[in-house]
Amino acid sequence: MAPQVLADGVPESAQVRALLQLRELILSGELAGGSRIAELAIVERLGVSRTPVRAALLRLEQEGLLRALPGGGYVVETFSERDIADAIELRGTLEGLLARLAAERGAPAAVLTEARGVLARIDAVLATPTLDDEAFSDYVALNSRFHVLLAEMADSPTVERQLERVCALPFASPSGFVLAEAESTQARDMLIVAQDQHRQVLDAIERRESARAEAILREHSRLAQRNLRAVLAGHTQGQAHAAMPALKLIRRR
Structure with a gap:
């Protein structure tokens, strides 16, 4: 072609x-x-x-x-910390709206099945005590796919387009919060919490609990806020900058 x-x-x-x-x-x-x-x-x-x-x-x-x-x-x-925080908050708001719409409208069975399969693969990645670079890359790809599927469940191209614009900003995407200190115990613990929220929101969508689904994804985005603050304030900030040069675009207060 x-x-x-x-x-x-x-x-x-x-x-x-x-x-x-x-x-x-x-x-x-x-x-x-x-x-x-x-x-x-x-x-x-x-x-x-x-x-x-x-x-x-x-x-x-x-x-x-x-x-x-x-x-x-x-x-x-360059971006202030508030700029990034607002972008992440907006992403959580839009994803929460999509989750609510998916629960209200009823998500396609095929998409729900694929989402459950993605979560099972994430469970396998997180089964080890620490994540090496390969496992971390697998997590990022699977996490991104799961969030794409969540958006598809709502069948709302209008909201999806706005979400795509927000996620294009540095650190605002669903996987943005996992791009620093991936091998630390703290990072893995945060991924475990995120995975539990993944399962909860999928359960809420399947049960047609729209308010619960929206609230879970709003809370889910706040993990990104916490991680970004920790990276910027932490004693390993220099190492984070080396591994994640885009952090240099953030202006400190």
């Missing part, structure tokens, strides 16, 4: 690739917070045409990672 071509004649894959590469440059710290970005410089750096780069810059501005400058060009945004 021929690659999809957008209205401007540029293959869609080229735009997606430019977006992913540019986002990675920011989140890896190669383009530091506060640094100015010119379109031509990014074109030369990525080795692609101006059209996909222009689209990528616009998308990252919409996500909040870049801010357009009045005279042209962009600057890499």
Whole structure:
């Protein structure tokens, strides 16, 4: 099948690739917070045409990672702790709404079955006392899949689109809170709590308990708040920055 071509004649894959590469440059710290970005410089750096780069810059501005400058060009945004906290709170609110809608409308049996299977696989990952890098990566992927399935249960494309925008912000995604100190006992304990909440919300949706389902996911997002505060305030903050360069985008109070 021929690659999809957008209205401007540029293959869609080229735009997606430019977006992913540019986002990675920011989140890896190669383009530091506060640094100015010119379109031509990014074109030369990525080795692609101006059209996909222009689209990528616009998308990252919409996500909040870049801010357009009045005279042209962009600057890499930084975020206050309150910005991140608000984004996580909004994500919990939207996920809670989707869980409530899923419980009220009735989730598809096939999606519920897949979600139960994902939780069983997470149980297997968390069965060991500590998580190595491979197990941690497995958890992140499975956790992300479970949250995708939760959103699908509600069958609300409108709310899902808003959730996708919020989750694109650094640290706001459902897996954002597990990206630091993964091998610590404290981190694993937090994942155990999160997994228990996963089971509770799935149970509430199956039982059509809409208020309970919404409340559980609102509370679930607060684990992310707690973890982020611990990482920023903890004595291993320097190590966290090395493992997670995007933390440098956060301005301390």
